[in-house]
Amino acid sequence: MALATHLGPTVGVTLVATLLAVAAGVQAGRVGLVGLAVLAGQASIGWSNDWLDADRDRAVERADKPVVQGALTPHLLRSAALLAALAAVVLSLLLGLVPGLLLLGVVVCGWAYNCGLKSGVASMLPYLVAFGLLPAGVVAAAPGTPAAPWWLVAAGACLGGAAHLANVAPDLEDDLATGVRGLPHRLGATVSAVAGATLLFAATLLLVAGPAGAPGATGWVALVVAVPAVVVAALAGSARFRRLAFPAVILLTVTDVVLLLAGGASLT
Numbered sequence: 001m002a003l004a005t006h007l008g009p010t011v012g013v014t015l016v017a018t019l020l021a022v023a024a025g026v027q028a029g030r031v032g033l034v035g036l037a038v039l040a041g042q043a044s045i046g047w048s049n050d051w052l053d054a055d056r057d058r059a060v061e062r063a064d065k066p067v068v069q070g071a072l073t074p075h076l077l078r079s080a081a082l083l084a085a086l087a088a089v090v091l092s093l094l095l096g097l098v099p100g101l102l103l104l105g106v107v108v109c110g111w112a113y114n115c116g117l118k119s120g121v122a123s124m125l126p127y128l129v130a131f132g133l134l135p136a137g138v139v140a141a142a143p144g145t146p147a148a149p150w151w152l153v154a155a156g157a158c159l160g161g162a163a164h165l166a167n168v169a170p171d172l173e174d175d176l177a178t179g180v181r182g183l184p185h186r187l188g189a190t191v192s193a194v195a196g197a198t199l200l201f202a203a204t205l206l207l208v209a210g211p212a213g214a215p216g217a218t219g220w221v222a223l224v225v226a227v228p229a230v231v232v233a234a235l236a237g238s239a240r241f242r243r244l245a246f247p248a249v250i251l252l253t254v255t256d257v258v259l260l261l262a263g264g265a266s267l268t
Contacts, residue, residue, distance in 0.1 A: 001047075001066075001072065001080065003066050004046060004047055004050045004065075004066045004067070004072060004077060005042065005043045005046035005047060006042075006045075006046040006049065006050075007046075009042070009046075009163075009167070010039070010042040010043060010046055013038060013042050013134070014035055014038045014039045014042055016257055016260070016261075017034060017035065017038040017134060017138050018031060018034060018035040018038070019261050020135060020138045020139075020260065020261055020264045021034040021035070021138050021141060021142070021264075023261045023262070023264035023265040024138060024139045024141075024142050024145060024264040024265070024267055025142045025145065025267070026138070026141050026142040027142075027143070030095060030141055030142075033091060033094060033095055033141075034095065034099075034103075034138055034141050036091050037088060037091035037092040037094075037095065037100075037103055038103065038106075038134075040084050040085075040087040040088040040091055041084075041085070041088035041092070041103065041104070041106055041107040041110070042110075043080075043081075043084040044081050044082075044084035044085040044087075044088055044107060044110075044111075045081075045107065045110030045111065045113075045114065047077045047078075047080045047081035047084060048077070048078075048081035048085075048110075048111055048114050048115075049110075049114045050065060050066070050067055050072075050077050051067075051074050051077035051078045051081055052114050052115065053114075054067045054068075054074040054077070056178040056180075059177075059178055060174040060177055060178060062174065085107060085111070088103075088104065088107050089104060092104050092107075092137075095141045096140070096141070098140045099137045099138070099140035099141040100137075101137075102133050102134075102136050102137030102140055103133070103134070103137035103138075105129070105130070105133040105137070106130040106131075106133050106134050106137065109126035109127070109129050109130035109133070110126065110130060112126050113126040113127070117182075118180060118182050119179065119180045119181060119182060120181070120182065121182070121183055121186060122183070123164065123168075123182030123183045123184070124161050124164045124165075124182075124183045124184075127160035127161055127163055127164035128157045128160050128161050129157070129160075130160055131156040131157055131158075131159050131160025131161075131163065132153045132154070132156045132157035132160065133153075133156075134156055135148055135152050135153060135155075135156045135260065135264070136148040136152075136153050136156075138264070139152070139264065139267060145267060146267070148267075149210065149267070150210075151206045151207070151209075151210025151211075151263070152207075152210065152260070152263050152264070152267075154206050155202075155203040155206040155207045155210070155256070155259075155260060155263070156203075156260070158199045158200070158202045158203035158206065159199070159200070159203050159253075159256055159257075159260070161195075161196075161199045162196045162197075162199040162200045162203070162253075164183075164184070165184050165192045165193070165195055165196035165199070166196055166249060168182060168184040168185070168192075169184065169189065169192065169193070169236070172184065172185060172189060188237070189236075189237040189238075190237035190238065191237070192237060193233070193234055193235065193236035193237030193238075193245070194234045194237065196233070196236070196249070197230045197231075197233035197234040197236070197248075197249070197252070198230070198234075200226075200230065200233065200249070200252040200253065200256060201226055201227075201230040201252070203256045203259075203260075204222055204223065204226045204252070204255060204256055204259065205223075207219075207222075207256060207259035207260060207262070207263050208220075208222055208223055208259065210263065211262075211263055211266040212266075218258075218259070218262060219259070222255050222258075222259055225251065225255055226252060226255060229248040229251050229252045229255075230248075230252065232244060232245055232248035233245050233248040233249045233252055236248075236249060
């Protein structure tokens with residue numbers, strides 16, 4: 001069941017949301033509530049994905065999927081996804097109407113992607129919207145905190161777009177074999193890699209230049225690291241350089257997450 005949540009992304013998104021809540025000054029008890037709400041939402045998205053894609057995953061023999069291994073049934077995943085979505089509704093709204101609706105918007109985007117948007121040219125849209133809503137919802141959970149600034153929301157959206165391109169990259173051939181033709185499939189591996197690297201760099205620029213005042217030492221270091229990393233990350237679409245490009249993508253992502261948390265702290 002844990003693997004079927006898409007464990008890596010689920011843990012990553014939940015951890016970043018929780019740390020951002022701490023950085024943004026959300027009260028201790030509400031930080032835990034933010035983490036649980038995001039975790040429930042991410043679990044529902046992961047389980048619904050494996051439930052709805054069960055036949056497709058079997059067709060291409062996705063051995064990494066528990067439902068293909070016979071460890072889980074689509075019926076069980078459907079029940080778990082619906083229960084997790086209900087838990088996400090309750091936990092999110094306990095934070096208040098505004099943060100609750102913003103965080104639930106993330107869940108709606110995930111389900112919309114799973115239910116059909118993943119197969120069309122608008123496949124990136126749910127990622128852009130969801131990752132923009134996530135920091136906005138977390139910041140709104142801090143009592144008395146003004147709305148999340150535009151640059152924080154825009155940077156989150158850029159990270160979401162890059163996440164979509166990186167998430168789809170390993171499955172391009174399997175997806176095409178089962179009729180999935182989202183935006184990355186239409187762009188191809190090379191263009192998708194360049195676009196993903198560009199979005200990560202855009203997020204870096206927004207997070208360095210967005211906060212009031214001149215960039216600090218951390219921001220300048222981030223830019224110095226980001227420029228060569230973007231060049232290398234853009235080579236991920238080439239089989240020859242993919243192994244070299246992967247660490248650059250990870251480095252850019254970690255850099256942007258650190259800047260995102262610093263951006264949240266600048267609001268308090």
